Amino acid sequence: MPDISAGRLGEADYGKNFSDVHPPLSAHEAVVESDRCYFCFDAPCTNACPTSIDIPLFIRKIGTGNVVGAAETIFSSNILGGMCARVCPTETLCEEACVRNLAEEKPVRIGLLQRHATDHYLDRHAAYGVRAPATGRKVAVVGAGPAGLACAHELALKGHQVTIFEARGKAGGLNEFGIAAYKATDGFAQREVDFVLGVGGIAVEAGKALGRDFTLAGLKADYDAVFLGLGLQAVNALGVEGEEIAGVVDAVRWIEELRQSPDKSAIEVGARVVVIGGGMTAVDAAVQAKKLGADEVTIAYRRGSAEMGASRYEQELAQVNGVRILHWVAPRTVVSEGNAVAAVDFERTALDAAGRLTGTGRSVRLLADQVMKAIGQTFVSGPVEAGETVALEGGRIAVDADMRTSLAGVWAGGDCVRGGEDLTVQAVDHGKRAALSIHAALSA
Incomplete structure (x- = not known):
């Protein structure tokens, strides 16, 4: 008979085994690590970051004691910088590009420095950014994962009113439901969601799924723009x-x-x-x-x-x-x-x-x-193929450089679009790029 059961370990073992896989740096450790950075001009680490965080600048600010300023530098490029510091494959992105990444040296621990700054900021602030005056424009965001949250936050900063429709019972997407428990402990995913929403101007309607509770045509009729951050559902x-x-x-x-x-x-x-x-x-x-x-x-x-x-x-x-x-x-x-x-x-x-x-x-x-x-996930295209059709390519939504779909007034980003790398940090980049494109279209 198969041996499948719960409770294989002692109570203390679960707490130990699912504790933080990367314990945070202390303030002293962060300063010492920041001193290893060469503060390169045209830094390869920044070029390797999908959200183009000015890494040398935020590390320099940590070294001078301006940890809040360091976090603001991060959040100005990546509002989900706290989670990305935990789950990004930094070893193949910014840290791989670090000029210290040589046989005789280790790269600067950029991910842990980013976490140090963003955690410090979240401990002291309920939100990042100040909203511009209300524009009177409404945008629908479908999906409360990294792409949708990043898009919503940027649009809210620009003064637009955003409604996020999320099929699950709560926001967060992959960060909340799909990563290892030891990578984001102590409810950090929901804490970061609250931080994003704290800017104001964003409403979340959970338990509402595209194709079941509403249609794309309906959103287009009720909102000035639509962003699809649907992720991969199968x-x-x-x-x-x-x-x-x-x-x-x-x-x-x-x-x-x-x-x-x-x-x-x-x-x-x-x-x-x-x-x-x-x-x-x-x-x-x-x-x-x-x-x-x-x-x-x-x-x-x-x-x-x-x-x-x-x-x-x-x-x-x-x-x-x-x-x-x-x-x-x-x-x-x-x-x-x-x-x-x-x-x-x-x-x-x-x-x-x-x-x-x-x-x-x-x-x-x-x-x-x-x-x-665990052989990969696929995009369920049915909800975007009903009525006015959004063009697909390779089984995912086709978008241009500004994340616009083939359907006027509809943008998309994250794992559901063609050519993505299925990374949280890239989803954030897609969401922000789409938001800037939407803002430009609504401001024209």
Whole structure:
């Protein structure tokens, strides 16, 4: 029988295992770290940041004791700078570009410095920015994730009245529901939502979904502009025999359940867990399964380490936490015993002479009590294809450089648009860019 249960650990273990993965810097540590920055002209770290935060400037302000000013520099570019400091893959963005990132040195810890400044500011301020005089214009934002929140905040600063429609019961999107619990502890996601809304001029209507409770045509009729920050709503299927067996779960939904549970000991996890996929979701699910007390956790990925969506740092984090990563295997069958998961059969993969992934005919079986699917999410296009159609490209919404869709008066951004990297920081950039474009259109 499969061994899937809750409460595998002692009460103290849950608190320890789900504590902050990156403890914040002390004030002294932040000053010392800031002194390592060369304050480069045309800084490569700033160029590597999707929201173009002036990183040398905010670090210099920390070094001179102006921590509030440092945070204001960050928020002027990225209103969700606090969460981005926690979840951004800085090791492949700003810190990878740092000129100190050499074999004999480590890069400046930009992410932790950013967190130091933004946490300091949130502890002392309910909001950032002052609204311009009311313009009398109304904008609808669909989706209260990072893109929608960033768009709404920028529009509110410009004096427009914004209504956010969110399908879930509360705002936050991926930051609230989709990231590992140890990356954003103590309810930080909702605290940041309150901070964004604190600027004023933004109303949130939760539990309202596009296509179910309202239509795009209706929004266009009632509002001066519309922004779509819909995210990705569906999880890709494995497409293998046995996928429907009890014990096979969507990693995204499992992470959401864990994130929303006030009692981590109530979350069921298998003794032997196999996570199929190679991205950040796969790592988040695998590490948290281990932290919940699973005896064995394996990430199974069809290609090599270099091709994994999860960064090298995240892969190392998984391994440090006792997760095994098995490369070059593709699932073929979920094996059952008594209508429950018993194992997963994989085929060994390799690249052929043309560089294409192919099966080798050799197989490997992994015993499992629980299997988590983490092979990516997809955009559900139905709600934007009803009535006046928004053009799609590659299964997502097509937009131009200013985030305008094919439909006049409608903009989009975040994971739902074509060409995105599915990063919180890029979603924030999309939201702000769209807001500036909307403001220009409404001001013309």
